[in-house]
Amino acid sequence: MHTPEDWKRMSTISRILSLLTAGSMMVSGALNTAAPQNDVDGPLFLVNRQWTVSEAYEPGDLTKSDVAGQVRRLRPAAAEALRDMFRACREETGLQLLSISGYRSYEKQSNIYARKLRSVKKNVAKAQEFVAPPGASEHQLGVAMDIGQKHKVNLEVSFAKTEGAKWCRENCWRFGFILRYDEPWEEITGYRYEPWHFRYVGKEYAREIHDANVPLETWLISHRAEVLRELVSGEGSADLIVPATPTDLAVPATPTDLADAVIPLPEATPTDLGAKAAD
Numbered sequence: 001m002h003t004p005e006d007w008k009r010m011s012t013i014s015r016i017l018s019l020l021t022a023g024s025m026m027v028s029g030a031l032n033t034a035a036p037q038n039d040v041d042g043p044l045f046l047v048n049r050q051w052t053v054s055e056a057y058e059p060g061d062l063t064k065s066d067v068a069g070q071v072r073r074l075r076p077a078a079a080e081a082l083r084d085m086f087r088a089c090r091e092e093t094g095l096q097l098l099s100i101s102g103y104r105s106y107e108k109q110s111n112i113y114a115r116k117l118r119s120v121k122k123n124v125a126k127a128q129e130f131v132a133p134p135g136a137s138e139h140q141l142g143v144a145m146d147i148g149q150k151h152k153v154n155l156e157v158s159f160a161k162t163e164g165a166k167w168c169r170e171n172c173w174r175f176g177f178i179l180r181y182d183e184p185w186e187e188i189t190g191y192r193y194e195p196w197h198f199r200y201v202g203k204e205y206a207r208e209i210h211d212a213n214v215p216l217e218t219w220l221i222s223h224r225a226e227v228l229r230e231l232v233s234g235e236g237s238a239d240l241i242v243p244a245t246p247t248d249l250a251v252p253a254t255p256t257d258l259a260d261a262v263i264p265l266p267e268a269t270p271t272d273l274g275a276k277a278a279d
């Protein structure tokens, strides 16, 4: 039998627990807002040779994109966007695009990498000229697709000369994709020119990144500065409130806390691996 005192105590405990839960949700929400490149399920998560994704990460919502080609699994928004993009290309140009390689697990990347390493007598630098080490491939996120064109040589730099590649480069942003490894960016991205590799970031960001005409690494630095400016001026504070928490507990984090908590982005400097790397 609980006394009124017991109930009161339990109510206080449950109140403290909700405060802690709300607090931690707010902090993680705020961190993701302030540092979107660190939110693994978000549209701007950054993966490259310096910033890798954990072995444990596997998207829980992979689905097959309704397009022609192989290895068609992507996360749902990317899968739909890819279908729309291929359809639009067909309607506007008559060309048939193909999916070549979408989602790739950490394990699969490890196997490909290990095979490559054996074939070059364990010369790591040489292996990485051609294959990304596990954790460093954007394909593990389920938002990247290597695109080809029917009856053309694919996964070669010469693909850039095809009508399909030209159309994708010009139009991918309309569907939420960006060309991730353009030729002038090799030293910043750490990957050689890949006219076939497209990354989904959503329509809003894709338009901005396309207009800026810079690699994702570079764009994220200016984007983060903008987000922090908005947080400091209060314009972005609505993003920090997690819905369905007791309103009297929702104390927004201060801009200073957020600025300190942000994990810095890598400087856009050449990697020691050079530019001859495939993903």
Ligand SMILES: [Zn+2]
Residues within 6 Å of the ligand: 139, 144, 145, 146, 196, 197, 198, 279
């Ligand atoms: Zn790729």
